[in-house]
Amino acid sequence: MRAAVLSSFDAPPAYRDHPDPATTGDGEMVVEVLAAGLHHLTRSKATGAHYSSNGVFPLVPGVDGVVRDPAGRLRYAVLDDTSLGTFADRTVIDVRRSVLLPEGADPVRIAAAMNPGMSSWVTLRRRIAFRPGQRVLIIGATGNAGRMAIQIAKLFGAGHVIAAGRDASRLAALTALGADETCTFDEIHRAADVDVVLDYVWGEPAAGAMIPMLTTRADRTVPLTWIQIGSMAGGDAPIPSAVLRAARLEIIGSGIGSVPARDFLAELPQLAAAIAGDTIEVRAKAVPLADISRAWTAADTGDRLVLVP
Numbered sequence: 001m002r003a004a005v006l007s008s009f010d011a012p013p014a015y016r017d018h019p020d021p022a023t024t025g026d027g028e029m030v031v032e033v034l035a036a037g038l039h040h041l042t043r044s045k046a047t048g049a050h051y052s053s054n055g056v057f058p059l060v061p062g063v064d065g066v067v068r069d070p071a072g073r074l075r076y077a078v079l080d081d082t083s084l085g086t087f088a089d090r091t092v093i094d095v096r097r098s099v100l101l102p103e104g105a106d107p108v109r110i111a112a113a114m115n116p117g118m119s120s121w122v123t124l125r126r127r128i129a130f131r132p133g134q135r136v137l138i139i140g141a142t143g144n145a146g147r148m149a150i151q152i153a154k155l156f157g158a159g160h161v162i163a164a165g166r167d168a169s170r171l172a173a174l175t176a177l178g179a180d181e182t183c184t185f186d187e188i189h190r191a192a193d194v195d196v197v198l199d200y201v202w203g204e205p206a207a208g209a210m211i212p213m214l215t216t217r218a219d220r221t222v223p224l225t226w227i228q229i230g231s232m233a234g235g236d237a238p239i240p241s242a243v244l245r246a247a248r249l250e251i252i253g254s255g256i257g258s259v260p261a262r263d264f265l266a267e268l269p270q271l272a273a274a275i276a277g278d279t280i281e282v283r284a285k286a287v288p289l290a291d292i293s294r295a296w297t298a299a300d301t302g303d304r305l306v307l308v309p
């Protein structure tokens with residue numbers, strides 16, 4: 001078969017022949033890949049930046065995708081750590097880490113949206129006891145995960161959603177997705193009275209937002225849950241100690257580990273249905289898998305690239 005194959009951490013994958021997959025354990029099946037997203041997680045695992053990267057080559061990247069199973073059914077599947085990912089004509093899935101999709105669902109749309117959508121969906125359903133009416137700030141709201149977080153927070157009954165980012169022109173488009181307000185990082189004090197922060201950026205912007213937000217907060221004894229989800233501005237954030245003393249601030253994270261894998265899997269069917277049902281806006285661009293080397297190094301346009309074998 002043909003696949004995108006990485007031979008080292010330093011060079012983009014090459015489109016070339018690769019041995020056909022075979023199952024080795026219970027619950028596994030060989031499937032045909034229809035579409036697989038090029039997510040941040042895909043890249044960080046493939047470039048050695050992720051803690052689960054093991055440095056074994058050749059490596060076929062791809063952490064998830066939409067596949068057709070041997071019975072002809074459409075599934076969305078998440079792969080465990082493996083050297084054979086979804087950037088291939090065929091791969092091996094564990095059926096327990098997959099969900100059946102409605103026939104007619106658009107594979108590219110689903111492959112683009114499940115990973116970014118999962119971040120807020122699982123956080124609000126499984127990481128915290130989110131209550132309808134609560135006020136939510138999304139930091140990094142202009143990205144794929146942030147844009148979906150606006151829509152998902154509203155779907156779950158958020159009372160007020162504030163979308164924050166570094167680019168005012170990109171922020172302007174977010175009210176059409178349901179954001180009640182937008183603000184740049186310089187204006188973050190306007191989000192002082194939220195209950196929940198979904199933070200996709202971390203680093204200096206997150207640390208820098210805390211003092212202006214907490215000193216402007218109407219009642220600092222009201223709980224504020226800050227949830228670290230992504231680290232686009234850096235893995236480390238210099239959090240001022242005062243913010244933890246002077247306000248009822250709780251900082252937690254959400255991802256596999258802080259949320260059990262079984263909880264992620266339990267939410268997949270409903271998230272897939274919401275994405276397939278067209279109620280959530282998704283930005284996706286299909287690219288032939290044969291163009292992987294170019295796609296891997298292409299400038300970010302805001303659309304999630306989806307490799308199609």
Ligand SMILES: NC(=O)c1ccc[n+]([C@@H]2O[C@H](COP(=O)([O-])OP(=O)(O)OC[C@H]3O[C@@H](n4cnc5c(N)ncnc54)[C@H](OP(=O)(O)O)[C@@H]3O)[C@@H](O)[C@H]2O)c1
Nearest residue numbers: 040119140142143144145146167229230231232233254255
């Ligand atoms: N924990 C989980 O379950 C989970 C699941 C999915 C994704 N994630 C993580 O969430 C993050 C976002 O993913 P995504 O798919 O939304 O990515 P994306 O579509 O590439 O969006 C990136 C976002 O980060 C912003 N950004 C990038 N660099 C920045 C910087 N230096 N300072 C401030 N803002 C910056 C971008 O702003 P501009 O629009 O201005 O460029 C954009 O809003 C990634 O770190 C990803 O790994 C986590």
